[in-house]
Amino acid sequence: MPRRITGTELEFGAAVQRLRETEFEPIDWSNEKFLRSVPDEYSGLGQFLRNGSRLYIDYGSHPEYATPEDDSIIGTAANEIAGERIVYTAMEAMIRHGGYAGFALNRRVIDHAGNSWGYHENYSCRRDTYHDPAFIPLLGGHIATRNIFAGAGTLTYNGGFAIAQKAQILGTGESPSTTEYAKPLFNTRDEPHADSSRFARVHVVSGDPTMSPWATRMKLGTTSLMLDVIDQPRLRRSLAHLRVWPGWLHRVARTVALDPMLRRTVELQDGSTVRPLDIQIQFMDAAKELASEVDIGPEKSEILSEWERALVDLEEDPFKLVDRADWPMRLHVLQRHRE
Numbered sequence: 001m002p003r004r005i006t007g008t009e010l011e012f013g014a015a016v017q018r019l020r021e022t023e024f025e026p027i028d029w030s031n032e033k034f035l036r037s038v039p040d041e042y043s044g045l046g047q048f049l050r051n052g053s054r055l056y057i058d059y060g061s062h063p064e065y066a067t068p069e070d071d072s073i074i075g076t077a078a079n080e081i082a083g084e085r086i087v088y089t090a091m092e093a094m095i096r097h098g099g100y101a102g103f104a105l106n107r108r109v110i111d112h113a114g115n116s117w118g119y120h121e122n123y124s125c126r127r128d129t130y131h132d133p134a135f136i137p138l139l140g141g142h143i144a145t146r147n148i149f150a151g152a153g154t155l156t157y158n159g160g161f162a163i164a165q166k167a168q169i170l171g172t173g174e175s176p177s178t179t180e181y182a183k184p185l186f187n188t189r190d191e192p193h194a195d196s197s198r199f200a201r202v203h204v205v206s207g208d209p210t211m212s213p214w215a216t217r218m219k220l221g222t223t224s225l226m227l228d229v230i231d232q233p234r235l236r237r238s239l240a241h242l243r244v245w246p247g248w249l250h251r252v253a254r255t256v257a258l259d260p261m262l263r264r265t266v267e268l269q270d271g272s273t274v275r276p277l278d279i280q281i282q283f284m285d286a287a288k289e290l291a292s293e294v295d296i297g298p299e300k301s302e303i304l305s306e307w308e309r310a311l312v313d314l315e316e317d318p319f320k321l322v323d324r325a326d327w328p329m330r331l332h333v334l335q336r337h338r339e
Contacts, residue, residue, distance in 0.1 A: 001228060001294055001295065001296055001297065001300075003071040003072070003297065004071070004123060004124055004125075004224045004227065004228070005069050005070065005071050005122075005123070005124040006069070006070060006071075006073060006076045006121070006122065006123055006124075006220050006224060007066065007067050007068065007069045007070065007076060007121075007122045008066075008067050008076060008079075008080055008119070008120065008121050008122070008220075009064060009065070009066045009067075009118065009119070009120040009122075010064065010065045010066075010067075010080060010083055010084075010107060010119055010209055011058060011062055011063070011064045011109075011117040011118045011119065012062060012063045012064070012065070012087055012105055012106070012107060012117075013062065013105070013106045013107070013108055013111070013117055014026075014027055014062065014063065014091065014103060014104065014105050014106075015027065015103065015104045016095070016098075016100045016102070016103045016104075017100060017101045017102040017103065017104075018099075018100060018101060019099055019100065019101050020101075021101070024102075024103075024104050037090045037091070037093040037094035037097065037098075038055060038086070038089075038090040038093070049086070051068060051079065051082060052068030052069075053065060053066055053067050053068050053079060053082070053083060053086075054066040055083075055086060055087070055090075058118075062117065063087055063090075064118075065083035065086065065087055067079035067080060067082075067083060069122075069193075072299065073217055073220050073221045073224060073299055073300075073303065074217055074299065076216075076220055077213050077216040077217045077220065078213075080209075080216060081213065084107075087105065088105060091103050091105055107119070107209040107211070108152075108154070108165060108209075109152075109165045109166045109208060109209065110154070110165050110166065110168065110169055112155075112157060116166070116169055116183065118205060119166070119205075119207055119208060119209040120187075120203060120204065120205050120207075121202075121203075121204040121207055121219070121220065121223070122193075122201055122202065122203055122204075123201070123202040123204070123223065123224060123227060124193075124194060124199055124200075124201065124202075125199065125200045125201065125202045125227055126198070126199065126200070126231055127192075127196070127197070127198055127199055127200045129200075129227070129230055129231050130200035130202070131200075132230070132236070134230065134236050134237075134239075134240065134243065135230060136173070136174060136186065136246050136249075137243035137244050137245070137246060137269065138226070138230055138236065138239055138242065138243060139202070139223075139226055139227065139230060140173055140174075140185055140186065140244060140246060140249040141242055141243065141244040141249070141252070141279055141283075142222070142223060142226045142279075142280075142283055143185055143186075143204055143206060143207070143223065143249075143253070144167075144185060144244065144249050144250075144252040144253040144256060144276075145252065145253075145256055145266075145276035145277075145279045145280055146219065146222060146223070146280065147163055147164035147167060147208065147253070147256050147257060147327075148163065148256060148262055148276055148277060148280060148314055148318075149215070149218060149280075149310045149311075149314065149321060149324075149325050150207065150208065150210065150215055150218055150219040150222075150325070150326075151163040151164035151165070151167070151208055151256075151257065151325075151326065151327045152164065152165050152208035152209060152210050152211070152215075152326045152327060152330070153165070153326055153327030153328075153329075153330035153331060154330070155334075156168070156258075160258075161260055161331055161334070162257045162258055162260075163256070163257055163258075163259070163260050163327040163331075164208055164253070164256065164257035164327070165208045165257075166183070166206050166207065166208055167206060167208075167250075167253035167254055167256065167257035168254060168257050168258070169183055170183050170184065170185060170206055170250035170253055170254065171183055171184075171250060172184045172185075172247075172250055173185050173186065173245075173246040173247055173248070173249035173250055174186045174187075174188045174246060174249075175187065175188065176188050176189045177189075183205070183206070183250075184205060184206065184250070185204065185205070185206040185249050185250060185253065186202070186203065186204060186205070186206075187203040187204075187205045188203075189203065191203070202227065204223070206250075206253060207219060208326070210325075210326045211326055212324060212325060212326050212329070214306070214324045214325070215324065215325050215326050217303065218303065218306060218307065218310065221299075221300065221303030221306075221307075222283075222284075222287075222303065222307050224300070225287045225290075225296070225300055225303065225304060225307070226283060226287070228287070228290060228296065228300075229283070229286045229287055229290055232290060235286050235289065235290060238286065239282065239283070239286055241268070241270060241272075242268060242274075242279055242282055242283070243268060243269045243270075244266070244268060244269065245269050248266075248267070251266075252266045252276070255276070256276045259276075260318065260327070260331060261318070262275065262276070262277050262314060262318060263275070264276075266279075277311065277314055277315060280311055281311050284304070284307050284308055284311060287304055287307070288304060288308070291304055310324070310325070319331075319332065
């Protein structure tokens, strides 16, 4: 099968500690002191860096790193790590030359004051698939439920634990905006970044940035596989019973986010209820059927195998993913700390 182009955009939260002070405070990025601190070897500030990425001050006055577009899933995961290192290096230089004592840098997408940042994923997609009526109900169902292995995890406002961050503040399934109050799963602004008669861009704005490279690769890889499945009319029709109402996608995502034991069910278009884990199992089975019919390539074959292994482990005990996935790792650390 053709290799699908992917890319991500990472917004960083950052704070600095002034000399002889103990508290950290947000940075005023208005003078772009940060960009001037990026080492010369990366070059191209605000435009393209040497590795094909972009680093700039985004809406809301914080640094954002956009990976280069890549036809390899592991390439995009590696480019995210490169972005972390570039931003960290720039922060170190800014601290040395700016009279600060230290800094804090994170990739969270929400905080406890209700503020949110962005982590966006981009996938090339066939235009006829993008406009099929089943596209958003099926791909949206995958994105709303994949956090069972791809969520970053976080403490909630009331002291509980959520397996996903951004899902908690979603207000709609789809929207042409990414900055309005009702945050969507999908940004539906039509920006193909390619031949618009053949391609569309799938712009996912509801995922979590994950520290585990395995989780990043699985998030991107399983979504790319789902797009491969939806590209096939027969497989698309075979999954019709798993469609989620577009207007309910954000509710499904929130249900998943607040269920670390993976026991709750969600409602589908036909009125039936099902566990998000079972939705993922059936999507994975459809990808296995596709792989039995066409050559999906070694990279996606490995992701498919890992997808199946993760779902088997989640069925038995979510903590079996503690060596791979962010949210079980984070919850494990918090429980050990509490003990």
